[in-house]
């Protein structure tokens with residue numbers, strides 16, 4: 690277990706209990722979230738260390754919705770994924786100003802995003818610790834997959850874009866990764882980091898049942914404020930923040946399931962729509978956000 694006596698973000702010792710969540714996905718164990726009184730950063734306290742953490746990923750479910758899965762929810766999920774993949778591809782072309790280039794996807798999972806970018810003509814490298822997922826990505830999409838330990842072997846200034854789709858919140862050493870990302874980015878390169886927002890409408894509504902707390906796999910529970918502080922400290926400059934609009938439906942469905950609702954899909958879609966519209970009209974509070982970064986040195 691890793692016990693934080695100081696804030697992992699600003700090193701303050703002013704840490705306060707925030708909320709108890711459960712590992713609804715796998716073990717049912719409780720984990721406490723703590724909040725820093727100085728910078729407001731929320732993190733999972735007493736979480737498994739990097740080696741033990743592997744046990745909390747030990748389920749075939751985590752390789753999300755693999756090719757053999759069937760059913761209505763899976764069909765919906767696949768449709769949303771297709772729309773999101775197309776949106777991400779357009780976003781990367783717009784942000785980098787390039788139609789092709791070198792892309793590093795950290796936490797590539799089973800490689801759907803990496804595969805979509807490869808199909809669009811990009812040279813894609815993926816990093817993924819779960820071997821089963823990495824094998825799927827390389828056999829299914831032909832992606833060059835590396836183990837996280839190999840990130841240090843990638844040459845300096847070799848990527849136009851680095852992406853982390855819902856990955857940074859899982860990393861035990863986010864500052865180390867940040868400096869590796871800055872090292873491998875070419876001048877003018879962009880980094881895109883997608884994260885749940887623990888100040889979103891759905892987080893406020895579901896509280897300890899909010900699926901995007903996902904303890905103990907999620908170690909850090911960023912908000913736009915704490916993320917921009919992290920980015921600044923890590924050597925990035927934050928260029929823009931954009932919503933990831935579809936995440937709220939899946940998160941609401943899972944959260945309804947975790948709090949024991951009878952018809953989680955229907956309730957999740959109805960509530961997801963409420964949160965989606967609230968975030969759309971008020972231009973804040975979306976379930977997940979994409980942060981677009983470049984090196985401070987650029």
Ligand SMILES: [Zn+2]
Pocket residue numbers: 696697698699700701725726727728729730
């Ligand atoms: Zn702090």
